[in-house]
Amino acid sequence: DIQMTQSPSSVSASVGDRVTITCQASQALTRYLAWYQQKPGKAPKLLIYSASNLQSGVPSRFSGGGSGTDYTLTISSLQPEDFATYYCQQANSFPPTFGGGTKVEMK
Amino acid sequence: QVQLVQSGAEVKKPGSSVRVSCKASGGTFSSYAISWVRQAPGQGLEWMGGIIPVSGTAKYAQKFQGRLTINADKSTGTAYMELRSLRSEDSAVYYCASGPQRPSPNYFYYMDDWGSGTTVTVSS
Numbered sequence: 001d002i003q004m005t006q007s008p009s010s011v012s013a014s015v016g017d018r019v020t021i022t023c024q025a026s027q028a029l030t031r032y033l034a035w036y037q038q039k040p041g042k043a044p045k046l047l048i049y050s051a052s053n054l055q056s057g058v059p060s061r062f063s064g065g066g067s068g069t070d071y072t073l074t075i076s077s078l079q080p081e082d083f084a085t086y087y088c089q090q091a092n093s094f095p096p097t098f099g100g101g102t103k104v105e106m107k
Numbered sequence: 108q109v110q111l112v113q114s115g116a117e118v119k120k121p122g123s124s125v126r127v128s129c130k131a132s133g134g135t136f137s138s139y140a141i142s143w144v145r146q147a148p149g150q151g152l153e154w155m156g157g158i159i160p161v162s163g164t165a166k167y168a169q170k171f172q173g174r175l176t177i178n179a180d181k182s183t184g185t186a187y188m189e190l191r192s193l194r195s196e197d198s199a200v201y202y203c204a205s206g207p208q209r210p211s212p213n214y215f216y217y218m219d220d221w222g223s224g225t226t227v228t229v230s231s
Binding site: 001032034036038043044045046049050055087089091092093094095096097098099100101 | 142144151152153154156166168169202204209212213214215216217218219221222223224
């Protein structure tokens with residue numbers, strides 16, 4: 001199975017900050033990479049697919065990038081509703097696997 | 108957009124089985140892939156397995172082989188997940204999620220619609 005390593009595991013930030021989360025895969029993904037946001041007690045929500053495609057309805061302050069084994073999720077200007085946990089997920093090969101998550105907390 | 112409605116919370120004894128349903132509406136059930144993802148308390152997301160309803164092809168993560176069965180009823184647009192030989196470590200929220208299909212051997216891609224989750228508690 002492909003192992004997905006997210007960093008940092010948590011980050012403290014303020015409203016308006018730029019936040020970048022990284023995800024490293026144990027092998028190259030050919031961009032089959034998605035990002036999800038999860039708030040406490042709620043189901044995950046798809047933000048980004050194919051590494052950089054913004055899901056419909058997701059604010060443009062979210063962006064994804066990367067290639068090969070290294071991918072990023074960037075929030076350009078953190079908003080109060082963005083405090084949540086974020087997960088990456090690879091679908092390059094079976095089975096799909098998730099990163100361990102990054103919790104974005106209020107500073 | 109697909110709406111996924113899951114069955115209610117379950118409390119089970121160790122060694123027993125649980126079956127969770129996931130009814131889809133608002134889309135063409137057979138045109139996408141259904142995955143089951145679980146989340147233990149305070150932990151991350153774990154992909155368990157999934158099904159391609161149009162073909163009935165079910166695929167499982169190695170960890171759950173032999174203990175997990177996923178099937179789907181195309182006539183009602185409902186997917187089912189049955190986990191057997193439950194132990195305390197299986198206590199979690201179980202989500203169904205839908206997304207586009209990929210050709211064999213991968214079958215599954217991202218998941219763009221999710222159910223609200225079913226809490227399964229395994230306790231003696």
